[in-house]
Amino acid sequence: MMEEMIRVEGVRKAFSQQQGRLPIIEIDQWSARKGDAIALLGPSGSGKSTFLHLLGGVLPVDGGLLEIAGQQVSGMKESERDAFRAQTVGYVFQDFYLIPSLTVKENVELVMPRSMSKPLRARLIGEWFERVGLQDRMNQLPAKLSRGQQQRAAIVRAMIHCPPLVLADEPTGSLDWETASSIMKLLLDVSRENGSTLVTVTHDLHLAELFPTKLQFASLNQLLKGRAESSSDKRAMQETAAGGVSS
Numbered sequence: 001m002m003e004e005m006i007r008v009e010g011v012r013k014a015f016s017q018q019q020g021r022l023p024i025i026e027i028d029q030w031s032a033r034k035g036d037a038i039a040l041l042g043p044s045g046s047g048k049s050t051f052l053h054l055l056g057g058v059l060p061v062d063g064g065l066l067e068i069a070g071q072q073v074s075g076m077k078e079s080e081r082d083a084f085r086a087q088t089v090g091y092v093f094q095d096f097y098l099i100p101s102l103t104v105k106e107n108v109e110l111v112m113p114r115s116m117s118k119p120l121r122a123r124l125i126g127e128w129f130e131r132v133g134l135q136d137r138m139n140q141l142p143a144k145l146s147r148g149q150q151q152r153a154a155i156v157r158a159m160i161h162c163p164p165l166v167l168a169d170e171p172t173g174s175l176d177w178e179t180a181s182s183i184m185k186l187l188l189d190v191s192r193e194n195g196s197t198l199v200t201v202t203h204d205l206h207l208a209e210l211f212p213t214k215l216q217f218a219s220l221n222q223l224l225k226g227r228a229e230s231s232s233d234k235r236a237m238q239e240t241a242a243g244g245v246s247s
């Protein structure tokens with residue numbers, strides 16, 4: 001049986017807005033297993049990024065159970081969530097967030113444990129940059145690289161510590177179609193090789209087709225409800241019943 005990576009039971013999140021507390025996320029039950037690759041789909045404002053931030057411990061849940069890699073994130077204080085995130089989660093963003101004054105290699109070195117010996121660090125970095133096709137570019141500043149190359153470097157930074165969970169928020173949103181497609185395939189390949197669970201927000205339905213599991217968020221201010229079982233063994237379109245819409 002495959003190991004469970006994400007367990008969501010009765011998770012709720014609301015934000016204070018002019019009209020009062022507005023519920024954004026309300027998920028009865030959902031789970032994902034080690035190695036699953038999941039695309040989060042849905043219209044703007046439906047709560048995809050909020051859900052990703054809950055999974056990564058960036059935002060606290062208002063209620064319910066959220067368990068990631070056997071850790072009960074829903075019961076953690078902010079400092080505990082920060083420590084959880086550093087160990088368990090790799091984040092990939094639309095805008096890369098590489099530090100412009102450092103080479104891409106130095107950007108990656110920043111997140112590596114200080115306890116790691118210099119030779120091991122150099123070997124790992126060399127292997128990873130080769131894996132993403134940037135072995136000749138790693139001593140350059142981000143601005144000297146194309147946007148696709150910058151995202152490849154950001155993927156190395158997010159994944160070099162082999163996090164069990166990788167969260168990507170529109171990782172290809174600012175790239176042309178061909179580059180976007182190659183970056184999404186790279187993310188999927190590297191996650192699979194690492195045995196990581198990958199959860200990606202995307203607006204692109206063609207790119208979402210690369211993912212065995214899809215989780216559909218409802219339109220603005222409707223609640224994500226109902227059940228969704230992960231299935232990594234078949235390419236099943238997975239829709240979560242949103243406000244009673246078909247599943």
Ligand SMILES: Nc1ncnc2c1ncn2[C@@H]1O[C@H](COP(=O)(O)OP(=O)(O)OP(=O)(O)O)[C@@H](O)[C@H]1O
Nearest residue numbers: 015016017024042043044045046047048049050051
């Ligand atoms: N910190 C916050 N305070 C108040 N409201 C918020 C906050 N963050 C998000 N929201 C609201 O929650 C809703 C969901 O936002 P979220 O960014 O999760 O949607 P999304 O599906 O990721 O949208 P997009 O595809 O446009 O990025 C929106 O109505 C947004 O205005």
